[in-house]
Amino acid sequence: MASEYSLTLEHAQSLNIELLGKPIHRVKNKLEDEFKRSSHSLRQAIQSWLNSSDVDVTIQTITINSDNHQYHDFESISAMQHETGGHLSIHLSNLLLIHLADQFYGASIERTTDELSASDLRLQERIAKLISTWIAPMEHWHSSQAIPHQGTGIVATLAITYHHPTSGNMTANLAIQLDSVLVQTLADELTQAPNPHIASDFQHVLQATPVRLNVQLSQTQLPLTQVLRLQPDDILPINLLTNVPVHIGKERLFTGRVAEQDGQLVLILNNEKESNS
Numbered sequence: 001m002a003s004e005y006s007l008t009l010e011h012a013q014s015l016n017i018e019l020l021g022k023p024i025h026r027v028k029n030k031l032e033d034e035f036k037r038s039s040h041s042l043r044q045a046i047q048s049w050l051n052s053s054d055v056d057v058t059i060q061t062i063t064i065n066s067d068n069h070q071y072h073d074f075e076s077i078s079a080m081q082h083e084t085g086g087h088l089s090i091h092l093s094n095l096l097l098i099h100l101a102d103q104f105y106g107a108s109i110e111r112t113t114d115e116l117s118a119s120d121l122r123l124q125e126r127i128a129k130l131i132s133t134w135i136a137p138m139e140h141w142h143s144s145q146a147i148p149h150q151g152t153g154i155v156a157t158l159a160i161t162y163h164h165p166t167s168g169n170m171t172a173n174l175a176i177q178l179d180s181v182l183v184q185t186l187a188d189e190l191t192q193a194p195n196p197h198i199a200s201d202f203q204h205v206l207q208a209t210p211v212r213l214n215v216q217l218s219q220t221q222l223p224l225t226q227v228l229r230l231q232p233d234d235i236l237p238i239n240l241l242t243n244v245p246v247h248i249g250k251e252r253l254f255t256g257r258v259a260e261q262d263g264q265l266v267l268i269l270n271n272e273k274e275s276n277s
Helices: 023-050 094-104 118-132 180-192 198-208 224-228
Strands: 055-065 078-082 087-092 141-144 153-164 168-178 244-248 251-261 264-269
Touching: 023 055, 023 094, 023 118, 023 153, 023 180, 078 118, 087 094, 087 118, 087 180, 094 118, 094 153, 094 168, 118 141, 153 180, 168 180
Parallel strands: none
Antiparallel strands: 055 153, 078 087, 078 141, 087 168, 153 168, 244 251, 251 264
C-alpha cells in the first residue's frame, strides 16, 4: 500500500543564512511568478477531468529546502528529467489522485481505497508533464524513474480545492520538488541570460536625458590689480569671439559663429566639428 505523502513546512529545515542573496533566491522568486501565471492550466485540466468548474489551484508555499530524504515512498511520485540532468518531481494527495483517475478513466464505481494503481500514477505523470512545461518546453523533458539528486532544492506546495460528490468541498496538496541539479541549471540560465530590454531601455533614457550646452561668447584678460578694484556697475568692454567654443560640462564639442537672426543672437555651427582627442 502506498503511503500518503504530504510536503509541508514541517519538512523544511532552517534556511542556511549563506544562501541569502544567492542565485537560488532569484530562481525561487522566478518560479513563484511563473507558477502563479501558469497554474490556471492545471486548474483547467482538473476542471475538465472532473467535469466541474468548482476547482481552484493556489500557491501555498515555495521554500528552499536542503532535506535529502524528502521522499519516503519513491513509488508514489512522478518525476520528469530535464535534458541537463535535473529532476522535477511531484506527488498529489492520494485521495484526489484516485478521484481524478476514476473520473478520467470513466470508472463506474468509485473506489474507497487509498492504494494507488498504475493508472493513477500514469495520470499523475500526465500532471508532472504539464507542470514541467511551466519551467521549460516539453521537448527538454522526459519521464524518469531515477531518484532525484540530493542537495539544496526548491519545494512548492499547491493547494487544490474541489468538490467531492460524497465528501463535499475538499482541499488536497500537490507537492512539487526541483532537485539541486535542476535548480543549478535554472540559476545558470538566469545568470547568463541577458535582459533583452536593457539596451533599448537605456538608449531611450539616454536620448531623453537633458543636457546643458555652454557657449563661450567672449573672453578678455585684465591685470589682477584692475580685477581687485572692480565694483558693482563697472562697465567692461568685450569683443565677441569669431569662433565660439561649445561645451557640455568640461567637454568641448565644437565651435560656431555668432550672428543675428530676426532680432536675436543665434549660433551658426561651423562645418567641421572639432575632435575631443
